[in-house]
Amino acid sequence: MRKIVVAVGFALCTLLLGHAADGQPLRAAATGDRAGTPTADQQFKITRVTPEYWRVTIDHPPFNIFGPDSIPQLSTVIAQIERDPQLKVVVFDSAVPGFFLTHYDFTAPLDLTIRMAPGPTGLPPLPDMLVRLSRAPVVSIVQIRGRASGVGSELALASDMRFASREKAVLSQFEVGAGFVPGGGPMARLPRLVGRGRALEILLSGNDIPADLAERYGYVNRAVPEAELDHFVDALARRISTFDKQSIAEIKTLVNNVSLPTDGELAAEWRGFLASVQRPAAQQRIKMLLDIGLQRDPTVETNLAKYTGEVSNQAGKQ
Amino acid sequence: MRKIVVAVGFALCTLLLGHAADGQPLRAAATGDRAGTPTADQQFKITRVTPEYWRVTIDHPPFNIFGPDSIPQLSTVIAQIERDPQLKVVVFDSAVPGFFLTHYDFTAPLDLTIRMAPGPTGLPPLPDMLVRLSRAPVVSIVQIRGRASGVGSELALASDMRFASREKAVLSQFEVGAGFVPGGGPMARLPRLVGRGRALEILLSGNDIPADLAERYGYVNRAVPEAELDHFVDALARRISTFDKQSIAEIKTLVNNVSLPTDGELAAEWRGFLASVQRPAAQQRIKMLLDIGLQRDPTVETNLAKYTGEVSNQAGKQ
Amino acid sequence: MRKIVVAVGFALCTLLLGHAADGQPLRAAATGDRAGTPTADQQFKITRVTPEYWRVTIDHPPFNIFGPDSIPQLSTVIAQIERDPQLKVVVFDSAVPGFFLTHYDFTAPLDLTIRMAPGPTGLPPLPDMLVRLSRAPVVSIVQIRGRASGVGSELALASDMRFASREKAVLSQFEVGAGFVPGGGPMARLPRLVGRGRALEILLSGNDIPADLAERYGYVNRAVPEAELDHFVDALARRISTFDKQSIAEIKTLVNNVSLPTDGELAAEWRGFLASVQRPAAQQRIKMLLDIGLQRDPTVETNLAKYTGEVSNQAGKQ
Numbered sequence: 001m002r003k004i005v006v007a008v009g010f011a012l013c014t015l016l017l018g019h020a021a022d023g024q025p026l027r028a029a030a031t032g033d034r035a036g037t038p039t040a041d042q043q044f045k046i047t048r049v050t051p052e053y054w055r056v057t058i059d060h061p062p063f064n065i066f067g068p069d070s071i072p073q074l075s076t077v078i079a080q081i082e083r084d085p086q087l088k089v090v091v092f093d094s095a096v097p098g099f100f101l102t103h104y105d106f107t108a109p110l111d112l113t114i115r116m117a118p119g120p121t122g123l124p125p126l127p128d129m130l131v132r133l134s135r136a137p138v139v140s141i142v143q144i145r146g147r148a149s150g151v152g153s154e155l156a157l158a159s160d161m162r163f164a165s166r167e168k169a170v171l172s173q174f175e176v177g178a179g180f181v182p183g184g185g186p187m188a189r190l191p192r193l194v195g196r197g198r199a200l201e202i203l204l205s206g207n208d209i210p211a212d213l214a215e216r217y218g219y220v221n222r223a224v225p226e227a228e229l230d231h232f233v234d235a236l237a238r239r240i241s242t243f244d245k246q247s248i249a250e251i252k253t254l255v256n257n258v259s260l261p262t263d264g265e266l267a268a269e270w271r272g273f274l275a276s277v278q279r280p281a282a283q284q285r286i287k288m289l290l291d292i293g294l295q296r297d298p299t300v301e302t303n304l305a306k307y308t309g310e311v312s313n314q315a316g317k318q
Numbered sequence: 319m320r321k322i323v324v325a326v327g328f329a330l331c332t333l334l335l336g337h338a339a340d341g342q343p344l345r346a347a348a349t350g351d352r353a354g355t356p357t358a359d360q361q362f363k364i365t366r367v368t369p370e371y372w373r374v375t376i377d378h379p380p381f382n383i384f385g386p387d388s389i390p391q392l393s394t395v396i397a398q399i400e401r402d403p404q405l406k407v408v409v410f411d412s413a414v415p416g417f418f419l420t421h422y423d424f425t426a427p428l429d430l431t432i433r434m435a436p437g438p439t440g441l442p443p444l445p446d447m448l449v450r451l452s453r454a455p456v457v458s459i460v461q462i463r464g465r466a467s468g469v470g471s472e473l474a475l476a477s478d479m480r481f482a483s484r485e486k487a488v489l490s491q492f493e494v495g496a497g498f499v500p501g502g503g504p505m506a507r508l509p510r511l512v513g514r515g516r517a518l519e520i521l522l523s524g525n526d527i528p529a530d531l532a533e534r535y536g537y538v539n540r541a542v543p544e545a546e547l548d549h550f551v552d553a554l555a556r557r558i559s560t561f562d563k564q565s566i567a568e569i570k571t572l573v574n575n576v577s578l579p580t581d582g583e584l585a586a587e588w589r590g591f592l593a594s595v596q597r598p599a600a601q602q603r604i605k606m607l608l609d610i611g612l613q614r615d616p617t618v619e620t621n622l623a624k625y626t627g628e629v630s631n632q633a634g635k636q
Numbered sequence: 637m638r639k640i641v642v643a644v645g646f647a648l649c650t651l652l653l654g655h656a657a658d659g660q661p662l663r664a665a666a667t668g669d670r671a672g673t674p675t676a677d678q679q680f681k682i683t684r685v686t687p688e689y690w691r692v693t694i695d696h697p698p699f700n701i702f703g704p705d706s707i708p709q710l711s712t713v714i715a716q717i718e719r720d721p722q723l724k725v726v727v728f729d730s731a732v733p734g735f736f737l738t739h740y741d742f743t744a745p746l747d748l749t750i751r752m753a754p755g756p757t758g759l760p761p762l763p764d765m766l767v768r769l770s771r772a773p774v775v776s777i778v779q780i781r782g783r784a785s786g787v788g789s790e791l792a793l794a795s796d797m798r799f800a801s802r803e804k805a806v807l808s809q810f811e812v813g814a815g816f817v818p819g820g821g822p823m824a825r826l827p828r829l830v831g832r833g834r835a836l837e838i839l840l841s842g843n844d845i846p847a848d849l850a851e852r853y854g855y856v857n858r859a860v861p862e863a864e865l866d867h868f869v870d871a872l873a874r875r876i877s878t879f880d881k882q883s884i885a886e887i888k889t890l891v892n893n894v895s896l897p898t899d900g901e902l903a904a905e906w907r908g909f910l911a912s913v914q915r916p917a918a919q920q921r922i923k924m925l926l927d928i929g930l931q932r933d934p935t936v937e938t939n940l941a942k943y944t945g946e947v948s949n950q951a952g953k954q
Contacts, residue, residue: 494879497880498883510895514828515795518775518797519857521887522797523876594883627878630879
């Protein structure tokens with residue numbers, strides 16, 4: 001039943017987002033990246049600190065943008081996490097100053113995303129990967145330094161724990177400001193984590209949420225002073241890595257049973273994303289954002305809430 | 319099924335609360351107010367800041383008490399919010415110093431409330447209106463300055479976001495202190511928002527919750543310094559008013575799907591309210607509260623937790 | 637159906653935990669305690685402050701360890717709370733400095749626990765008692781001073797409200813650090829109270845959570861300064877004790893309907909505990925903890941997170 005619903009969602013998407021923006025290839029390597037064969041250009045680098053404790057470092061400068069080319073790479077990482085018999089804890093961090101992981105690549109043809117086959121859960125690739133991370137018998141921790149917007153926030157929300165640099169982390173679901181619906185689970189995950197009111201504020205304001213506010217809201221576990229963050233997360237991960245893997249997995253499963261969204265809820269979000277991102281309201285705003293420097297100008301990327309506000313204000317007047 | 323259950327709840331209520339208190343009409347205009355024909359004496363005033371952004375100002379001095387006469391007026395406002403094709407965001411605020419919106423009118427005959435026909439959802443009028451506000455394709459924000467007790471807290475909880483003056487806002491569900499069960503949704507909404515423990519504290523202590531504590535508990539999104547509250551809420555509302563209405567509505571629906579109570583849960587609360595408010599424990603306490611100045615003396619209204627404590631203490635000794 | 641599942645869980649448990657540790661009876665009175673006939677050696681002392689307000693003081697020095705002998709005693713207390721027609725509010729506190737209520741007795745033969753008949757809910761005794769406390773028509777408040785680890789945290793989570801000494805309270809679910817799965821409800825209760833991320837941190841780090849952090853996480857209602865805690869909790873309990881018992885019970889039931897775990901979720905946790913505690917990973921770590929002074933040396937008891945970390949680190953290397 002779920003697969004049918006998803007298939008219908010796919011069938012609706014015959015328009016291409018890319019058409020509006022195709023004239024603006026931003027980086028020479030971009031087309032090659034998108035081919036989906038992860039080779040030397042790994043955006044997600046695994047470091048095996050010990051057999052029980054890995055780090056996955058997101059390294060896709062200049063902004064850690066997530067695109068269709070990122071999907072098979074992250075999927076491969078998640079599959080390794082799921083299957084490794086010794087692994088107990090994995091920390092996601094970033095090698096790119098200012099950015100943990102940010103929004104979907106608006107210059108890539110949407111077609112590339114739509115045509116990807118569903119993952120093992122039957123969900124489309126992005127929600128599939130995030131669901132698998134939530135259910136893996138391994139503890140996932142995100143260490144957020146810089147911006148975690150859009151997909152970055154969604155990866156954080158699908159992980160088991162979130163620790164943010166008090167001085168350097170910013171989270172957001174900016175999508176409403178660009179005229180579309182987020183697709184990677186935040187409408188299902190945020191209300192369960194922070195309550196309906198704060199979830200609606202995050203999702204409907206599209207505002208940047210700095211680390212301290214994110215902690216007060218429960219969006220992250222804690223905001224940790226920048227100078228202590230590396231040590232804090234590393235010590236926690238090393239501690240967990242000495243525990244019994246079976247007990248970890250069983251505790252996590254019991255928590256998941258009462259706290260994870262259903263796959264149907266996540267499928268509905270993805271359909272909402274695909275339909276909305278192709279509507280004129282989104283196409284107009286995305287074009288305006290790209291025109292003023294999105295994916296090109298650090299000022300736009302680091303002030304996304306401000307610029308989505310400006311283009312929405314202009315869009316309404318046209 | 320739901321309608322049958324509600325009808326039974328209605329059938330139980332053949333006694334009138336008002337009889338005990340009928341001898342104390344508090345304001346000359348009160349009976350006229352209750353006639354239910356909103357004319358010049360509008361308790362809820364709509365200001366269309368822009369076609370996309372309205373403010374609804376609660377203006378029913380001296381205490382913004384909510385009575386049977388308020389119900390059709392608020393219902394008309396909610397219907398306009400639901401149907402307006404351009405509206406994207408509505409802010410509820412108060413024109414009465416010291417009071418956002420407070421408790422139900424204890425001097426009005428309960429009969430007036432009981433006889434009202436169910437609303438479009440099939441629920442009795444008050445829960446019906448609040449449910450419709452939660453489901454409307456429009457963002458609702460309450461800006462709380464002064465007391466939001468009883469119905470005021472329930473309107474706040476049914477809205478999408480809550481911002482409170484750090485210095486001047488107080489929330490409460492005082493009802494247990496007056497010997498009855500709240501009826502407008504807080505048992506269903508508070509545990510989902512603040513967790514079972516804090517919900518039970520709010521509901522079973524009947525204490526005043528000042529803005530800072532309300533923020534720590536998640537009862538409001540944020541406590542904002544008084545000097546910044548107007549600007550903060552206005553800027554947020556203006557920002558949202560530039561976004562795409564369809565995306566707003568879809569995001570809100572997806573959040574609602576995982577976070578709203580069922581109508582059955584809300585119907586059960588209303589039945590609990592109607593049955594309990596007619597029992598001797600409530601009738602005794604309400605009479606004592608009216609005798610010492612409730613609905614008449616600002617000292618009693620602004621220290622409601624203290625006076626419910628005092629009358630309960632006396633009631634237990636009689 | 638539920639009873640069958642529980643019976644299967646019981647049938648799995650033919651090994652005895654106690655065998656590894658049987659050579660270390662810690663206190664002369666311990667074996668007598670375990671006989672299950674509460675006489676002079678009451679671990680839970682009821683003080684009837686008024687007919688409406690009781691205190692239950694946990695008094696089982698030196699560490700307020702909870703064992704098979706504690707079960708019938710606490711069960712008797714819960715039964716009195718359930719049935720008393722006048723009682724409205726009960727406060728749990730401790731007479732033992734440094735400890736509210738801590739972990740299960742690792743020196744008692746597990747067999748004693750396994751053979752106990754299910755309680756009135758059909759659940760095994762510990763989850764049965766906790767469920768009954770959550771559902772009782774009486775307000776339960778825990779006043780936490782000292783450590784609330786394991787069963788202590790589980791009793792706190794099953795109670796209606798939790799207030800912790802800012803300076804002297806520490807909560808934890810340390811079990812993962814000893815190689816097993818908690819059994820008294822925290823996987824079902826914590827995610828609903830503090831969200832999935834903070835629940836997983838508490839449960840999978842096994843770390844001590846001091847009062848201030850517990851408040852920020854929502855693990856307790858509030859951290860109250862040590863000097864104010866007694867008065868704060870007593871005043872709240874006295875206030876509630878003057879309210880109408882039927883209204884209290886109805887409000888609590890309506891909250892319970894939307895916030896309590898199912899009995900099936902709790903049964904699954906108990907099965908997880910019983911199976912895991914008998915596996916080598918747990919037996920090895922528990923033996924190591926007892927060898928270094930658990931249940932004997934205050935240094936080990938008060939630094940449980942540190943010592944579970946140390947033995948897990950060693951266990952992994954053997």
